[in-house]
Every structure is written in structure tokens, then in C-alpha cells.
Amino acid sequence: MATFYKMALRPNQSGYSVQHSYPIDRMQMGGGASRLRKGKKNLPSLVTLQWLTDKAGYDYLKAFYELWLNQSPAINPFLIDLIIDYGDLLEYSCIFTDGIRLDQVAGRAYYISANIEAKAKKRDNDMDEVISLGVLDLLNPLEQLVNVDLPNALEVL
Numbered sequence: 001m002a003t004f005y006k007m008a009l010r011p012n013q014s015g016y017s018v019q020h021s022y023p024i025d026r027m028q029m030g031g032g033a034s035r036l037r038k039g040k041k042n043l044p045s046l047v048t049l050q051w052l053t054d055k056a057g058y059d060y061l062k063a064f065y066e067l068w069l070n071q072s073p074a075i076n077p078f079l080i081d082l083i084i085d086y087g088d089l090l091e092y093s094c095i096f097t098d099g100i101r102l103d104q105v106a107g108r109a110y111y112i113s114a115n116i117e118a119k120a121k122k123r124d125n126d127m128d129e130v131i132s133l134g135v136l137d138l139l140n141p142l143e144q145l146v147n148v149d150l151p152n153a154l155e156v157l
């Protein structure tokens with residue numbers, strides 16, 4: 001039975017970046033526009049994580065990484081809560097793409113980073129179309145109130 005470890009220490013929200021997958025195969029053409037074709041969908045995203053923690057947090061991250069690394073017989077993904085495919089904090093299945101890095105120690109502050117690959121969440125194409133067409137603005141009257149109705153009521157140009 002596979003063991004899936006769940007990381008308890010969340011990265012800084014302002015300290016991680018996501019490179020979403022690009023499911024388009026692109027061929028650069030000499031003297032012309034690139035040729036494009038659909039590739040595979042739901043490819044994993046590459047994520048750079050950063051933590052600002054204390055010694056106990058560093059010890060936890062190092063122990064977590066070692067446990068994940070030393071799994072037998074094969075390395076399974078670990079779980080972590082991140083904001084990637086949706087604007088909500090969701091649980092993702094991930095693997096480390098290289099080791100964790102202790103970037104800096106400043107007094108009691110430990111700056112740690114790591115690169116991971118996160119399995120994509122399936123998106124609802126119909127909902128994506130609704131969002132892209134701006135239909136959700138109809139469901140958000142606050143935007144209308146704050147940006148249109150209030151300035152008109154206050155006669156602000």
C-alpha cells in the first residue's frame with residue numbers, strides 16, 4: 001500500500017510561483033508564423049515554493065523531504081495545499097523535481113525553497129467559457145455597485 005505524505009507547512013502565499021503547462025505543440029517555421037497543434041491536456045504545472053520559517057520549520061521540511069525521498073519500493077507523490085488551477089486553496093498531488101534549498105539564514109529566520117511538479121486539476125470547459133465571456137459579472141453586483149453606481153450617485157467623473 002502506497003503512503004502519501006501530506007505537507008503540513010504551507011509555503012508563503014506570496015512566495016511561490018506557478019508555471020502552468022502549455023498543451024500546444026509549436027513548430028517555428030523559417031520565414032513565417034509558427035505552426036500549432038493541440039498537445040496533451042492536463043499536464044502537470046511546475047511550481048517554485050518558498051518558506052520563511054524558524055529552525056523547527058526547517059527541520060520539519062528537511063525531515064519531510066527525506067521521508068518522501070526514502071520511500072520504498074518507489075517514490076509516491078506527496079500532498080500539499082496550493083492555489084494553482086483555481087483561485088482556491090486545494091490539495092495537490094506533487095513530486096519534488098530537485099532537492100529543497102536552504103537559501104538563507106538571517107538570525108532566527110530560515111529561507112527555504114523547492115521546485116515541485118503538481119498534477120493538474122481537471123477544468124470544466126463550460127465554466128471556463130462562462131468566465132471568459134464575462135457572464136459571471138452578472139452574478140457579482142458588487143462590482144457594478146462600487147465601480148458604476150456609487151461614482152454616479154456621488155457624481156464623480
